[in-house]
Amino acid sequence: MPGLPSRTRFWPTMMAVAWCALAQPGYANTPITDSSKFLDQAESLRLQDHAQFVRMLEQIQPQAHALSESEQWHLRYLNAWESIYEGSSGKSEPELHQIIDRSGDPALIAKASSLMLKILSTNRRYEEAFALANHLASILPEVKDPSIRFLLLTNLSQTLDFADQTDLAVQYARMAGEAIPPGETACRPLAFQAAALYNGKRLTSTSSELRQAIDVCTNARQPVVANAMWLILVDLYLEESQPKKAMALLDQIAPSIQTAHYYEHMLSFQVKRAQAYLKLGDDEEAKKAGLAVLAMSQPDDLSERLMDDYQVLYQVEKNQGHTVAALAYYEHYSALNKSHLDDIHTRALAYDMVEQNLLLQKMQAESLSKQNSILKLREALSSKAVETSRLYIALLLVLLVSVVFWLFRLKRSQLRFKELSCLDGLTSISNHQHFVGEAERILQSLEKRQGNACLIAIDLDHFKQINDAHGHALGDIVLKRTVAICRQQLRPYDLFGRLGGEEFCILLVDCRREQGMAMAERIRAVIEATLVDAEGAFISFSASLGLACTHKSGYDLQRLSKDADAALYRAKRTGRNRLVASGEHVDPAEAQPAGMRASSR
Structure with a gap:
């Protein structure tokens, strides 16, 4: 006989997430002076304080006839929501259809469509539910209101998760996370993403996506959504044969489950x-x-x-x-x-x-469009003489060639401009802005697969003295020579950039601390051994280097840079022309400054 199931699909539990609205403070039963504001306050309390929400609905019902048309539609929507919450979806469906067809309020239409998706899915009218989801996806590019767009994205994520389309569900959840309107939090996008990953069997009890969703929803005071995430974690503990952890977590969340009811x-x-x-x-x-x-x-x-x-x-x-x-x-x-x-x-x-x-439908539309185009072309050809038609065709060909040529040149110019905008004008390596952007992208990728990386901060010693003594032209030669030396030591996939002045930065990809130390030391040694011709007098120069690695500093670029800069500062303080790694203790009393020759300072 079968044992316990390996995984229970979390769609029924995650239906609760669709109910969540903005968390607002509660309001006591006070006389209604502003009906519109009162309805907004009631809506914000639906799951935060459901009992208070019900009392507020009861309080405003006797005044429904005196409300404006838009306020009456809003009240009808809240009544439909409450009926669904109590399990009476059959009574709500006609109301929602009227709101969608007749209210004319884009925000209410989007909310009502969200409830319709829930009703259709719960009642197993899947074809209607997925057709409605496709319709909402088709109108998404036209939606400009941030709150409505956010609502549609979360609804699409939930519905596609229900259809076992994990990748699409995660994609819509992340799009919602990038389009959070004012007053909203990242709770629901993160929760929908975690639920989709769980239903797609891509989560473990230590997954950062789940932990982040729990933390954000708890801090945002969204108890129903947070409880859904906790229950996913309990399921994962059970799947991973950790029943004691599962039981401890159930005891922890029991009060919240009971309160939300x-x-x-x-x-x-x-x-x-x-x-x-x-x-x-x-x-x-x-x-x-x-x-x-x-x-x-x-x-x-x-x-x-x-x-x-x-x-x-x-x-x-x-x-x-x-x-x-x-x-x-x-x-x-x-x-x-x-x-x-x-x-x-x-x-x-x-x-x-x-x-x-x-x-x-798309194929039929394309077929009709092609037929229409053919008919128009035949009419045009029949109304023109053969010679005139040939002339038009020749002119069109010339115009097409000209447009293609112009577009080609424009595209080539754009690509060249984009390339130049990413490079430092003097050294032709990545400039500050491009280096930071690429480094953040690479570190995010490494974090997902737990790869290693090292960040090297380089600063030329006494560079101002070189400029003052020999001129900026020679200073530029020193900078270019430094870049050439570094490039000889780096691998094709390492990231190299100039942060400004005589400061450089290197991100060594898939590199452990020992490898990074060895490469940084080779760079320092070659720089120290390099001579530059200054009008017949050869001068030398040196560099101080600081190194930080992801295994100790993490994958946040700001933290990594801070640790590398701190190491570079210690290298400067202890005599320059040296390499110091983050976390490495350097005793100033034991440091052997590698001073440069007088001609190079």
Whole structure:
């Protein structure tokens, strides 16, 4: 017989995230002086303080006839939301259709569409849900209002996650994270991203995406969303055979689950407690928790959580040798498992059907467009003489060639300008701005795959004296010679840039500390051994170097640069012409300054 499931899909629990709005302070029952502001305040309290939200709705209902048209539509939307929250989606659907078709308020239309997605998905009307999601995706480029765009992006992420389109769901969640409107937080985008990664089996209990979502949602005072993330972490602990951690976390979040009183989370909480007890070998407590789930579940509940609960109860009865009871529970589990698999298959078919219909519509539109173009061309050709047509064609060809040539030259100029804008004018290496941008991108990539990198900060010693004694022309020669020396030691994929003046910076990619120290020391030694012709008199110069590595400083460029600069400063203080690594102790009393010859200072 099967054991506990390896992973329970988190879509039902994450439905709670779609309800979250901006966190605002609560308001007592006070006389209504500004109806519009009162409705906004009520909406902000939906999940923050649901009881207060219900009281505010009851308070404003007697005044509904005196509200403006826009306020009446807003109140109808809040009433529909509350009906869905209580489980009466059938009563809300006609109201939402009227809001979408007749209100004329883009913000309310987007919110109502969000609720419609929830109703259609919950009622397993998947083809309608995915068709609505496709429609919302098609109008997304036209949406300019930041709050509406943010809402549509989060809705699309959630719906595509439900359709098992993990990559698209994550992409929309990240787009929402980049388009957070004023007053909103990153809680929901991070939560939807974590949920999609979890449902796509790309999360572990130590994944940074999940931890970040928990921290942000907790700090943003979004308890329902935070609870959803905590429950994902509990699931991961159970999958990784860490039932003690799962049980400890369940005890920790129990007060928050009870306070929010959200049915999906309370049910999921009890199921996971039963699973944790079973893994810990406490069959009696597992059975108590499992029976509590059956007691609180709704009669028509066909969720995966209930399926998991029946599996726990089956396993407990089997362990205790109660064959008849075990068989009864297994029959319930088997029926729900079949229903679950059928539902997954139905969702997949619905998504494919919507995609095929969309593709067919595009093909039909393209076919009609081509036919229309052919008809217009035939009319034009029939109205012109052959000689005139040939002349037009020749002129069009000449014009096309001219346009193509002009576009080619323009593109080449743009590429050249872009290249020059990224390079330092004197040394032809990356300038400060380009170096910082590329370094941040490389470090982010290395962090994802846990690669190593070293940052070398280079500063020429007594460079001002060279300029003062021999002129800026020679100073420029010294800078170019320094760049040439460094390039000879670097690999093709290392990043090299001039930060300004005589300061340079090198990011060594996929490089451990020992390799970075060796390469930096070679650079220092070659610079020290280099002579520059100053009108017949050869002068030497040197450089001080500071090194910091990601294994100690982390992948944040600012922190890495700070540690490298600190190491460079210690190299300057202890005599110059030396290499110092971040965290390395250098005793000034033991330092042997490598002073430069008088002619080079």
